Amino acid sequence: MSAISGVMQDYLKAIYKLQQGRDSVSTSEIAARLGVAAASATNMIKRLARLRLVAYSRYQGFVLTLAGEKIALEIIRHHRLIELYLAQHLGVPLEQVHWEAERMEHVLSDEVEARMATALGNPVQDPHGDPIPASDGTMRDVRYPKLETLAPGARGVVAHVSDQSPALLRRLARLGVLPGAVLKMLGRRRDGCEVEIEGRRLTLSHTLSESVRVQ
Amino acid sequence: MSAISGVMQDYLKAIYKLQQGRDSVSTSEIAARLGVAAASATNMIKRLARLRLVAYSRYQGFVLTLAGEKIALEIIRHHRLIELYLAQHLGVPLEQVHWEAERMEHVLSDEVEARMATALGNPVQDPHGDPIPASDGTMRDVRYPKLETLAPGARGVVAHVSDQSPALLRRLARLGVLPGAVLKMLGRRRDGCEVEIEGRRLTLSHTLSESVRVQ
């Protein structure tokens, strides 16, 4: 009885991401993140609380319980394995894999998950540079600094690009700014910053460089 | 407005399969096939009729319209491509691919569908021997005779094995009775029939041989 629905999985995943480094999440935050009305979020949170997947007391915000976090990490693992699989084995363009994974993550069986992981060589990172949780529910969480924090003249390796905007991602991909790429910060400009990458020199708008993190 | 839901897709697929070679399908048939109450089926049929996906007049049964058939074939294509992909590229055991595909078929984008088809070399058959509809919605439908119709002494090629029972399928797979396998009918026995396959001789129970078709 009461299996975790796909919608619930989305809530758990969103809460997981929002609560990182914070001590609680508010109703309006998930509502905004998931694009639903605040009342709908309240409703679902109460349902998740009844299932002991989030700890909640009204008007005070909430966090995942261990059980909730376990499910969230499982879904995130699905998501990131699918992204990587689609990119590597089927050549799906990077800016598309996020939205494909968003739908597939809810129907991936443990069996197929395991086989995909094996086919990929048990990877630890998805194509955006995000860590893939292990099947035991462990994830090392590293937070890389934004590209703009790199001092002029310094070199860095792209560690992460945002998965939120397909258009942005496509532009970054075309410029070669993807996880693993080595670049050198040349300096800040009025509307962004100038970097050198693979011998080419380019200016990244503020919007673009905001979505790149380096190591 | 009114996108075709996953549940609707299941109804369309079921109607497609039931109406093969018949001139109409009854409420109780889909209800049985989908494991829902007759009233639920009536309800959904009326909804599909409003969307012009089935032609329906009450108490008289129904059939798919061209638009409905197009969607049904698209889902069947998804299903069979996924089955084949899982079997060939991820090594998922044959008796499992049907149920995996049953969930994934509803979330496969055209993009990923096309890439899977390419990776598989635009196949025309799934691992059970069922034909895969083309992306333009064409499917050649061949109906093969049951194994038991093979005359004693005659040779045949396994063309199709049923996808309905995982347990049966596992047994067939273990015996090597899979699409493409060449076998020779030795004769009927009281409880099934005896065949020779790859030099080995085996007796297939009636239940088993019922789910095998030959060419």
Add this chain to the structure above:
DNA sequence: CCTGGTTTTTAGTGCATGCTAAATTAGTTT
């Protein structure tokens, strides 16, 4: 052609998930 049995449909419900509008609580400002 009527009557009993089967199939189908209608009516009324329940649950998951969403919404808006109204009520409540929290937090901030004077």
Add this chain to the structure above:
DNA sequence: AAACTAATTTAGCATGCACTAAAAACCAGG
């Protein structure tokens, strides 16, 4: 501390899709 504002919750309702029970239509045997 009172009062205003912003966030949250409650109340009431809609839609998709299932169910059961009752009514209606169809079909077959007499």
